[in-house]
Amino acid sequence: MSRKAHAIIDLNAIRHNYQLARKARPGGRTVAVVKANAYGHGALAVAHALAHDADAFAVASVEEAVELREGGIHQPILLLEGPFDQADVEAIHAYQLWTVAHHAAQVDALAKLPTATRTQVWLKIDSGMHRLGVPLDQVSALHARLCAMPQVTEVVLMTHFACADEPGHALNARQLEAFTAATRGLEGPRSLANSAALLSLPAALADWQRPGLMLYGASPFETHLPDYPTLQPAMSLCSELIAVREVSAGETVGYGASWTASQPTRVGTVAMGYGDGLHRQARPGTPVLVDGHRCTLIGRVSMDMVTVDLSAAPAAQPGSPIVFWGPGLPIEEVAPCYQSIPYTLTTCLTPRVHRVYKGNNQ
Numbered sequence: 001m002s003r004k005a006h007a008i009i010d011l012n013a014i015r016h017n018y019q020l021a022r023k024a025r026p027g028g029r030t031v032a033v034v035k036a037n038a039y040g041h042g043a044l045a046v047a048h049a050l051a052h053d054a055d056a057f058a059v060a061s062v063e064e065a066v067e068l069r070e071g072g073i074h075q076p077i078l079l080l081e082g083p084f085d086q087a088d089v090e091a092i093h094a095y096q097l098w099t100v101a102h103h104a105a106q107v108d109a110l111a112k113l114p115t116a117t118r119t120q121v122w123l124k125i126d127s128g129m130h131r132l133g134v135p136l137d138q139v140s141a142l143h144a145r146l147c148a149m150p151q152v153t154e155v156v157l158m159t160h161f162a163c164a165d166e167p168g169h170a171l172n173a174r175q176l177e178a179f180t181a182a183t184r185g186l187e188g189p190r191s192l193a194n195s196a197a198l199l200s201l202p203a204a205l206a207d208w209q210r211p212g213l214m215l216y217g218a219s220p221f222e223t224h225l226p227d228y229p230t231l232q233p234a235m236s237l238c239s240e241l242i243a244v245r246e247v248s249a250g251e252t253v254g255y256g257a258s259w260t261a262s263q264p265t266r267v268g269t270v271a272m273g274y275g276d277g278l279h280r281q282a283r284p285g286t287p288v289l290v291d292g293h294r295c296t297l298i299g300r301v302s303m304d305m306v307t308v309d310l311s312a313a314p315a316a317q318p319g320s321p322i323v324f325w326g327p328g329l330p331i332e333e334v335a336p337c338y339q340s341i342p343y344t345l346t347t348c349l350t351p352r353v354h355r356v357y358k359g360n361n362q
């Protein structure tokens with residue numbers, strides 16, 4: 001690794017956070033959501049770190065599922081959006097996947113699977129988010145069809161909340177009610193909770209929980225909840241200073257000359273830019289750690305580099321370590337400075353950022 005833009009991923013933290021998620025509902029089961037390359041943390045490494053613990057994994061596409069299967073993951077793998085085409089349906093058989101069915105045509109497609117197939121189907125119900133899911137009045141008929149299929153071992157009834165990150169939002173209660181009414185009397189396990197619901201909506205805890213973000217140690221909430229469990233941040237986004245200069249008062253820094261020094265300022269240049277996934281919307285004043293000291297970004301984020309006001313780290317020099325977020329600089333705190341949320345900060349990191357793993361992989 002010559003260019004030092006890298007993300008340190010603490011696998012022990014991910015294991016710790018998975019156990020916290022599991023404790024929310026003793027006796028329940030917990031599918032670890034590792035879609036989008038485990039929110040940028042590396043799906044295969046995360047899945048191997050959880051291989052002894054996780055009841056199942058969830059991904060967004062067959063490609064993501066195949067990466068895990070071919071990488072040696074034997075747990076159930078759930079396709080969160082179900083099959084997109086006939087080749088995906090065949091992959092459910094070939095790779096022994098579990099699948100969501102979120103509309104009637106997917107149920108039709110699953111009916112044509114070879115009868116030797118054994119898959120678990122999660123019937124996704126639109127309880128009010130209006131993005132995916134079967135309408136409430138189709139639930140019992142589709143459930144009955146799925147239950148009658150020889151290929152289907154079990155039907156899980158699932159739904160997804162639109163506003164679980166706002167625990168007091170009225171839509172949460174409405175969705176719970178709609179789901180409960182539509183599934184009344186139907187057999188099978190239930191699954192409602194993502195991270196935010198798992199942490200804040202006890203009524204949403206059911207047979208299966210589906211945490212994603214919290215596994216990576218980030219909070220889905222904008223404001224801190226009072227009895228929030230101690231998640232451990234899993235990622236530190238790091239690099240180093242590659243140049244340092246003195247800039248006189250009145251001089252500008254970076255593209256567009258968007259930042260002007262109001263006094264003589266030591267400016268550092270860091271090997272990290274939007275080509276690494278660092279958001280270009282970063283506001284001037286966004287905190288970064290330089291040698292452990294809190295400094296601030298100045299000027300525009302460019303493709304490969306970003307500039308820092310080194311006033312708070314006078315000893316910094318080329319080679320000094322930089323942390324954009326991680327233990328000591330919570331991703332929840334920096335996300336608004338990038339006009340974003342923790343989900344996108346880690347998920348948008350590009351392959352150019354080396355992922356370095358710590359915490360023994362079992």
Ligand SMILES: *Cc1c(COP(=O)(O)O)cnc(C)c1O
Nearest residue numbers: 033080160194195210211212213
């Ligand atoms: C992504 C996803 C999750 C995980 O959500 P988090 O907010 O990251 O916990 C759970 N369920 C479904 C259906 C998802 O698509």
